Amino acid sequence: MSTVSTVVGGISFWYAQEGTPAPREPLPGDTNVDVCIVGGGYTGLWTAYYLKKAVPFLNITVLEAKFCGYGASGRNGGWLYNGIAGRDRYAKLHGHEAAVRLQKAMNETVGEVVRTAAEEKIDADIHQGGVLEVAHTPAQLARLKDFHSVEIAFGETDRILRGARETAERVHVTGAVGSTWTPHGARLHPAKLVKGLADAVEALGVTIHESTPVTEIKPKHAVTPYGTVRAPYVLRCTEGFTASLKGQKRTWLPMNSSMIVTEPLPARIWDTIGWEGRETLGDMAHAYFYAQRTADGRIALGGRGYPYRFGSATDNDGRTQPATVTALRDLMVRLFPVTAGVHVDHAWSGVLGVPRDWCATVTLDRSTGLGYAGGYVGSGVATANLAARTLRDLIQQDSGQAGPTELTALPWVNHKVRRWEPEPFRWLGVHGMYAAYRAADRRETTSPRPGTDPIAKAADRIAGRH
Numbered sequence: 211m212s213t214v215s216t217v218v219g220g221i222s223f224w225y226a227q228e229g230t231p232a233p234r235e236p237l238p239g240d241t242n243v244d245v246c247i248v249g250g251g252y253t254g255l256w257t258a259y260y261l262k263k264a265v266p267f268l269n270i271t272v273l274e275a276k277f278c279g280y281g282a283s284g285r286n287g288g289w290l291y292n293g294i295a296g297r298d299r300y301a302k303l304h305g306h307e308a309a310v311r312l313q314k315a316m317n318e319t320v321g322e323v324v325r326t327a328a329e330e331k332i333d334a335d336i337h338q339g340g341v342l343e344v345a346h347t348p349a350q351l352a353r354l355k356d357f358h359s360v361e362i363a364f365g366e367t368d369r370i371l372r373g374a375r376e377t378a379e380r381v382h383v384t385g386a387v388g389s390t391w392t393p394h395g396a397r398l399h400p401a402k403l404v405k406g407l408a409d410a411v412e413a414l415g416v417t418i419h420e421s422t423p424v425t426e427i428k429p430k431h432a433v434t435p436y437g438t439v440r441a442p443y444v445l446r447c448t449e450g451f452t453a454s455l456k457g458q459k460r461t462w463l464p465m466n467s468s469m470i471v472t473e474p475l476p477a478r479i480w481d482t483i484g485w486e487g488r489e490t491l492g493d494m495a496h497a498y499f500y501a502q503r504t505a506d507g508r509i510a511l512g513g514r515g516y517p518y519r520f521g522s523a524t525d526n527d528g529r530t531q532p533a534t535v536t537a538l539r540d541l542m543v544r545l546f547p548v549t550a551g552v553h554v555d556h557a558w559s560g561v562l563g564v565p566r567d568w569c570a571t572v573t574l575d576r577s578t579g580l581g582y583a584g585g586y587v588g589s590g591v592a593t594a595n596l597a598a599r600t601l602r603d604l605i606q607q608d609s610g611q612a613g614p615t616e617l618t619a620l621p622w623v624n625h626k627v628r629r630w631e632p633e634p635f636r637w638l639g640v641h642g643m644y645a646a647y648r649a650a651d652r653r654e655t656t657s658p659r660p661g662t663d664p665i666a667k668a669a670d671r672i673a674g675r676h
């Protein structure tokens with residue numbers, strides 16, 4: 211089927227549906243505040259939210275290059291779930307018990323976002339149906355069972371393993387041979403959440419300046435073309451865009467993720483697919499997909515597509531290669547053959563931040579007042595909220611208003627990692643890794659063996675993932 215009339219780019223379908231927000235004023239000139247937050251996505255906005263709630267007299271300014279939610283926070287797959295990048299490495303570095311605490315905090319974060327959105331009257335189409343991940347091949351099934359056991363060992367005792375028949379009773383994914391389900395997940399509309407959050411933050415008395423790109427962050431300063439904001443605390447919340455800041459080119463690699471969304475599907479198609487529970491849905495492929503059934507009855511499905519642009523370039527307002535749109539559509543039809551005739555309304559892309567060791571972090575340098583959070587590697591919808599509450603606690607601790615908390619003691623706090631290699635090695639490495647993953651997925655599709663393909667294992671090791 212042709213994708214000619216598919217809207218491609220335009221930031222995201224979520225914004226096409228919601229409308230982009232009315233612009234806020236740029237920074238009017240030099241100013242002094244208590245806390246300056248750079249970046250108006252979930253991380254920056256949740257941080258402003260929790261800090262202002264905790265210390266109402268704080269003078270907080272958010273500086274956003276475009277508009278709040280322009281980045282991944284307004285483009286993602288809407289999986290609010292308890293996964294956090296790097297947990298297993300943190301277990302190796304700090305011990306199992308520390309990583310269990312981190313996992314428990316993530317489990318609780320899902321509820322925290324749902325509760326706070328309700329309190330703030332943010333209607334983000336949230337549905338707590340949990341997360342369902344399926345396997346299609348013997349190798350995927352073996353990985354799924356391992357994954358399931360590991361998650362239970364990290365304290366998720368409420369996780370359920372399902373066979374082929376039980377899986378099909380939840381969602382009819384063609385060829386699914388089993389699944390694992392956790393209740394710690396919800397579907398949401400990303401742009402509705404980030405728009406509501408920006409409004410809530412503003413209503414609390416935080417100042418947000420949009421169309422204000424920060425060119426350089428240095429201790430106690432955020433420099434923009436419109437003036438400099440001076441503050442004892444300057445927090446970098448720019449995730450996949452971090453490379454555009456002076457001196458940060460090789461800090462976090464901007465990885466692309468791409469999505470498509472169908473037209474609203476008629477009841478006859480939903481009768482075939484099922485998916486009554488509105489679980490967020492994914493699989494165990496190396497180049498995995500993620501999907502949701504939207505509140506208005508569409509399938510929104512994402513995957514890697516073109517993984518990385520040379521020189522850590524970011525995207526152009528979500529524009530996406532035709533080949534990626536076709537690949538995602540083909541994948542959807544393989545999963546749900548009944549969607550073969552449906553129209554893809556919109557396709558878009560976004561960037562997420564990947565640290566060299568694939569571990570999310572939250573940091574406050576007490577000597578400079580510089581902080582940052584991110585490197586979520588595609589699991590940032592919930593993690594950004596935990597990071598924000600942790601930044602709040604770190605600032606309160608540093609300014610003598612409170613002592614250490616459970617959050618400041620989590621093992622991802624103040625984690626340091628080396629930078630990415632210079633080009634062309636970054637480009638070659640990432641493209642090689644995804645070529646290997648795709649090859650491994652193809653080989654596993656035809657292999658009767660349950661083991662993970664050695665190509666994928668080698669790619670993981672070279673990429674520094676395990």
Ligand SMILES: Cc1cc2nc3c(=O)[nH]c(=O)nc-3n(C[C@H](O)[C@H](O)[C@H](O)COP(=O)(O)OP(=O)(O)OC[C@H]3O[C@@H](n4cnc5c(N)ncnc54)[C@H](O)[C@@H]3O)c2cc1C
Pocket residue numbers: 248249250251252253254273274275276277278279280281282283284285286287288289290291422423424425447448449450451452454455466467468469500512559560561562583584586587588589590591592593594
């Ligand atoms: C297509 C896609 C699908 C995803 N799906 C999921 C999912 O289903 N579940 C999940 O958990 N995670 C998902 N993620 C990841 C998740 O969306 C992100 O981890 C999360 O939104 C990060 O929030 P953030 O606020 O840290 O960054 P962002 O939302 O990227 O916000 C950063 C903000 O900083 C601004 N900015 C950048 N540079 C500057 C500058 N120099 N000066 C001022 N402002 C600046 C940007 O304009 C942007 O608004 C997905 C990501 C993508 C791209």
